[in-house]
Amino acid sequence: MKHTISVLVENEFGVLSRVSGLFSGRGFNIESLSVAPTLDPDTSRMTIVTRGDDRILEQINKQLNKLISTIKVVDFTGEDFVSRELALIKVSTEAETRAEVLRVVDIFRAKVVDVTARSYTVEITGAPAKVDALLELLRPMGIKEIVRSGPVVIGRGSKGVAG
Amino acid sequence: MKKTGSQILLECLKLEGVEKVFGYPGGAVINIYDDLFDSEIQHILNRHEQAAVHAADGYARATGKVGVVIATSGPGATNTVTGIATAYMDSIPMVIISGQVPTPLIGNDAFQEADMVGITRPCTKHNYLVQDIKDLPRMMKEAFYIARTGRPGPVLIDFPKDIQVASMKFSYPDSVNLRGYKPTVAGNIRQIEKAVKMILGTKKPVLYVGGGIALSNASEELLKLAEMAKIPVTTTLMAMSAFPQGHPLALGMLGMHGTYYANMAVTDCDLLIAVGARFDDRVTGRIDAFAKKAKVIHIDIDPTSIKKNVPVDLPIVGDIKNVLNTLIAKMHERDNEVTELKAATADWLAGVEDWKKTHPMTYRQSKTVIKPQYVIEKIRELTDDDAIIATEVGQHQMWTAQFFRFSQPRTFLTSGGLGTMGFGLPAALGAQVAFPDRQVVDISGDGSFQMNSQELATLVQYRLPVKIAILNNNFLGMVRQWQQLFFDKRYSQTCMELPIDFVKLAEAYGATGLSTDKPEEVESVIRKALDTPGPVIMEFRVDREENVMPMVPSGKGIHEMVLAS
Numbered sequence: 001m002k003h004t005i006s007v008l009v010e011n012e013f014g015v016l017s018r019v020s021g022l023f024s025g026r027g028f029n030i031e032s033l034s035v036a037p038t039l040d041p042d043t044s045r046m047t048i049v050t051r052g053d054d055r056i057l058e059q060i061n062k063q064l065n066k067l068i069s070t071i072k073v074v075d076f077t078g079e080d081f082v083s084r085e086l087a088l089i090k091v092s093t094e095a096e097t098r099a100e101v102l103r104v105v106d107i108f109r110a111k112v113v114d115v116t117a118r119s120y121t122v123e124i125t126g127a128p129a130k131v132d133a134l135l136e137l138l139r140p141m142g143i144k145e146i147v148r149s150g151p152v153v154i155g156r157g158s159k160g161v162a163g
Numbered sequence: 164m165k166k167t168g169s170q171i172l173l174e175c176l177k178l179e180g181v182e183k184v185f186g187y188p189g190g191a192v193i194n195i196y197d198d199l200f201d202s203e204i205q206h207i208l209n210r211h212e213q214a215a216v217h218a219a220d221g222y223a224r225a226t227g228k229v230g231v232v233i234a235t236s237g238p239g240a241t242n243t244v245t246g247i248a249t250a251y252m253d254s255i256p257m258v259i260i261s262g263q264v265p266t267p268l269i270g271n272d273a274f275q276e277a278d279m280v281g282i283t284r285p286c287t288k289h290n291y292l293v294q295d296i297k298d299l300p301r302m303m304k305e306a307f308y309i310a311r312t313g314r315p316g317p318v319l320i321d322f323p324k325d326i327q328v329a330s331m332k333f334s335y336p337d338s339v340n341l342r343g344y345k346p347t348v349a350g351n352i353r354q355i356e357k358a359v360k361m362i363l364g365t366k367k368p369v370l371y372v373g374g375g376i377a378l379s380n381a382s383e384e385l386l387k388l389a390e391m392a393k394i395p396v397t398t399t400l401m402a403m404s405a406f407p408q409g410h411p412l413a414l415g416m417l418g419m420h421g422t423y424y425a426n427m428a429v430t431d432c433d434l435l436i437a438v439g440a441r442f443d444d445r446v447t448g449r450i451d452a453f454a455k456k457a458k459v460i461h462i463d464i465d466p467t468s469i470k471k472n473v474p475v476d477l478p479i480v481g482d483i484k485n486v487l488n489t490l491i492a493k494m495h496e497r498d499n500e501v502t503e504l505k506a507a508t509a510d511w512l513a514g515v516e517d518w519k520k521t522h523p524m525t526y527r528q529s530k531t532v533i534k535p536q537y538v539i540e541k542i543r544e545l546t547d548d549d550a551i552i553a554t555e556v557g558q559h560q561m562w563t564a565q566f567f568r569f570s571q572p573r574t575f576l577t578s579g580g581l582g583t584m585g586f587g588l589p590a591a592l593g594a595q596v597a598f599p600d601r602q603v604v605d606i607s608g609d610g611s612f613q614m615n616s617q618e619l620a621t622l623v624q625y626r627l628p629v630k631i632a633i634l635n636n637n638f639l640g641m642v643r644q645w646q647q648l649f650f651d652k653r654y655s656q657t658c659m660e661l662p663i664d665f666v667k668l669a670e671a672y673g674a675t676g677l678s679t680d681k682p683e684e685v686e687s688v689i690r691k692a693l694d695t696p697g698p699v700i701m702e703f704r705v706d707r708e709e710n711v712m713p714m715v716p717s718g719k720g721i722h723e724m725v726l727a728s
Binding site for chain 1: 280281284285288289292294309341342343344465466467470471
């Protein structure tokens with residue numbers, strides 16, 4: 001089962017490799033990982049999407065907590081949370097598809113952020129499923145390049161991770 | 164007054180109470196060694212950085228203090244890795260200082276540069292790269308705190324050369340403030356009360372105890388609990404000296420080479436109380452057959468150990484000494500029920516006693532060839548109760564665990580988790596540094612001994628009277644045993660064909676060498692070695708194809724052990 005975990009860590013030398021090394025060393029899977037400092041410049045927040053059964057997730061949670069650099073771990077699975085991902089998609093454009101690309105972009109409330117004679121670069125923000133859906137529709141027109149940020153999540157209302 | 168980085172390092176060591184360090188100099192730590200020249204800290208010059216780490220490890224296991232190692236950058240530092248991994252697997256408190264190239268050169272593939280923070284990340288509890296001299300006192304304080312608290316472990320500080328010569332005004336922090344590190348020491352009282360209830364309701368309890376008992380100095384509490392409720396105790400390799408093996412409640416070791424009665428008791432029990440043990444695969448055998456009739460209580464300071472390998476009915480996270488003390492106090496509040504418990508478990512104990520009688524730990528004695536188990540029994544008989552015994556890894560290690568009958572805590576030093584050949588000699592050396600007046604014996608095999616035999620030089624130089632018993636079968640015996648049993652006696656690369664003259668080897672280093680292949684001379688050789696000042700090698704040319712029995716073949720449950728024929 002897919003789990004989305006927020007990890008607050010000390011923003012210090014080598015902390016990313018401690019977390020990613022823990023996952024690779026123990027055979028845990030990382031589907032995506034994003035990291036950036038929080039309001040407190042000494043603290044970074046990671047969002048990790050992983051898969052595993054209950055036993056594996058319990059170990060992931062405990063092993064992350066065991067790292068000296070880890071301040072807090074929250075598994076959002078089963079909680080009410082907002083998940084957003086950013087993607088930049090470079091789509092080839094022929095004369096006959098330009099209008100169609102723009103229509104699709106419009107429907108998804110995405111934006112064209114760069115235009116050349118042969119391509120549009122589309123920016124979309126949304127739940128990962130929305131990004132997937134846009135990609136599906138753009139694929140037949142010829143996607144030249146794509147970059148996704150991986151989701152970042154935040155709890156709804158009072159649910160969350162202080163720091 | 165300003166101090167340099169290397170002076171501050173030594174100042175921090177002194178403030179942490181460090182009296183002895185083990186190490187090996189080199190270009191990237193030459194400033195530290197220059198300051199050591201005038202320091203009251205004693206430095207032991209090992210002959211290999213791996214051995215320096217094992218020596219610090221042996222020192223830590225024997226004393227409970229933090230072992231300290233200094234090694235230079237690059238190859239010096241990478242040589243420490245096996246030692247660090249050994250300490251990490253067995254949760255031994257240690258601080259390793261590795262030299263590093265100057266900070267402007269880091270990442271440039273400079274001479275003798277290695278990314279030690281990267282290399283040791285998975286085998287240290289934590290590690291640091293000192294990038295600014297201002298951070299050094301805090302990092303030192305944290306390193307010692309992290310190494311010795313919670314589940315102990317090694318911490319590495321990678322110390323670039325330019326920071327060693329930089330200077331600043333020194334002050335040592337009074338306390339550490341680590342947001343992400345707050346080990347749970349006291350067990351949850353409601354969980355402990357539940358444990359009392361489970362124990363009082365059992366008919367067939369077993370205590371399964373591991374290295375955590377030794378690390379937490381909880382041997383006394385364990386004995387108290389076992390005796391008050393009459394619960395038999397089986398010990399893992401890491402805990403053999405944490406419970407007196409001559410005690411009527413002692414079941415000896417369990418697992419792959421465990422006793423018949425320990426393995427049967429665990430298989431048949433209705434309550435398994437795991438204390439400071441981690442359900443290692445060498446202990447459990449086939450996991451779904453392990454203690455399957457039992458409810459499981461698991462007491463451990465490390466939450467990751469709980470439910471990692473087996474389901475647990477009642478977890479208690481906390482320091483073992485602390486939890487056991489509370490548990491014992493709570494049991495005392497219900498003394499009447501404890502008396503009833505003893506009546507309820509009488510049949511169980513009688514049954515366990517029967518297993519002990521029908522299947523004792525034994526071997527076939529011989530008049531013509533030395534049996535390795537006999538040597539171990541004789542060493543036990545002729546040494547003091549507080550003698551410290553180190554082993555290497557292999558058959559001799561298992562025989563020592565099976566036959567030595569340890570009686571005092573912290574007297575058995577062995578590499579359990581990682582299984583590091585070459586550990587015993589330097590570990591014995593470290594223990595002898597800590598206790599110059601106690602008997603220290605390294606029980607070894609001919610294979611393992613040769614993995615760190617250069618430490619004979621260190622023993623002789625520092626007049627450390629470690630006695631080394633080499634059970635020489637000219638084989639890598641444990642692998643040979645597997646090849647005999649599971650690979651049709653195809654002894655691929657396990658025969659150590661070149662006979663080594665261990666007597667001459669000892670003499671070459673200025674130590675004493677003794678050798679025999681006669682059973683009737685075993686006792687006199689041991690006596691002579693113990694009476695000889697300085698380090699002594701005792702070579703016993705033993706039965707070459709003796710096997711460690713009982714044995715649980717891999718993939719089998721521990722009740723399916725193969726017994727000695």
